[in-house]
Amino acid sequence: MLSRYIINKKGMALALVLMIFAVVSIIAATGLTIALSQTKQSVSNQKYVEAYYFARSATDVVSADLINNIIKLNNMQPDVNSTTEEALTFEAFKADVDKMLTTSIVTVDGIVPGNSVQSNVIVTNMDGQKLVAVSTTYVKDGRSSTAKVQLGMISPQAITVSGAKSAIYSWGDINIGNNLTVVGDANIAYGGTTAQIKDKDLEAEHSVRDVDFVIPPVFSGLKNKNTLYSSNQNTVVSINNTFNGNYGIVEGDYFNWNVNTGLGDVILIFNQLTINKDSTINVTGGNNLYIYIVEDPDKTPDSITPLFDAKNNFSVISTSGVPKTYMISYTKSMQDIYNSIGEISAPSSSLAPLDTTNIKNSAELDVFFYLPGCNFTIEQGNPTMKGSIFAGKFTIGNSANVSYQSYEANSILSLFNTSTSQTKIIETFVFSDSSANIKRLWVK
């Protein structure tokens, strides 16, 4: 009744129009504000992304420069008692390198020719193997952007292995059954005290090799309780990426798991990798698949014991025919040893393999194994293997078939050799399953 009374008053039309006008104006202003805010956000995002890549570039530059100069310094190493000009040059250069390594903030110019981009890289952790840096980039061409990036760079471990041409090498004892076939320019060597090879056509070379871990491997970020769930026909596609989780493939038998390395190396890091029977990993693409089995760096009581367990008839097959898969494991026992004394020369009583890698029956493996702390066991059956096997101790049943290609075997050594080291940037991982769900598991 009151509203009807008010509406019937003279002049109410004007008031009504003004009220509607005010409401619509508020709506319009709100919409305009939101639109402009989105525009500012998109421009800011663009500047951030540009600056982020400048920051990453700067971190790459600093790490490359540091590593180059450290290697150069290591290569010089003149006689410390010498008073020659060479020794003086060495001392001066060593002093410069010391300054580099103790610098907390490094400024980088010239990342983008023609533009003024300056990055400050704050080195927060440089232990020779791992560089974690926070890089802040200032773009001075009229824009003002700052990006921070934290990168964990894992350099390969400095392992010196003399003599690369081994299809099978055991740092400890070796025990091989009948009918082992080794194809290629390769041999069988061991560093332990006993070698038992039942096949008379083969004999093992006793070749003691140093295992020089300058710094134990450091893998950060293995705190997630992720499980790489794998059902049949899943596909992993990667661009220089990493999956880190506590468990590996655990679901189902008879699955086919596809790894496409066409876009870059695929790096998978697990505490445990269990593969059920009659399963196959098909590796396609021109790059490599790296599977690391490592311990939880936190070493809590709940930490999972590193384990790689492949059940019967497991296969890793490269479609190209050339092994493209590297399985690398540093076990808990090995890390403890390296942490305590820093350097081991095999054979050593302390180099007792405590963890076992079992390959059972009819395995077909196009894989390079680098398992210095593992008791590598190929049980009875008729496995066919391409690529080299480096392990702490060997037990191989009858009828193993090892096909060896030396040039590829050298590449696994280069992974661990600083003279031809590669720097793996652990950054992102994209896991795509058959239903095209995308999961980003590694946080920048």
Place this chain on the structure above:
Amino acid sequence: MKSIRDKKGMTLVEIVVSLAILGIMVVTFLSIFLGSYTVTMRAESRSNTTALVAGEIDRQLASSTSPGVSTGNAVIHYNGGVTNSIAGKNINSSVTNDKNQTILITYFVPDFVPEATP
């Protein structure tokens, strides 16, 4: 019939004035809304293009055969007056979208060629 004709109603002038005011309001606010929509679409397009270019630069970085468009030197200044220069190449990724916005990301890849150990 007479009673209907005697009823008071709006005059023609009132109707014309009302329509004029309504028209001004509609035109004004419609243009604001349309402008906001256009600006929002441009922002979305810019964000999408930025993500596309970032993905492309990641792909190039992952590819060992990605071509560098130019070479140059990055200069690194450490504390204590130590200044180094490292050569490298620039990798560019650029996309111009349908809104005529060009997003360019440049990455400097240093030449990492460690000297061989003796």
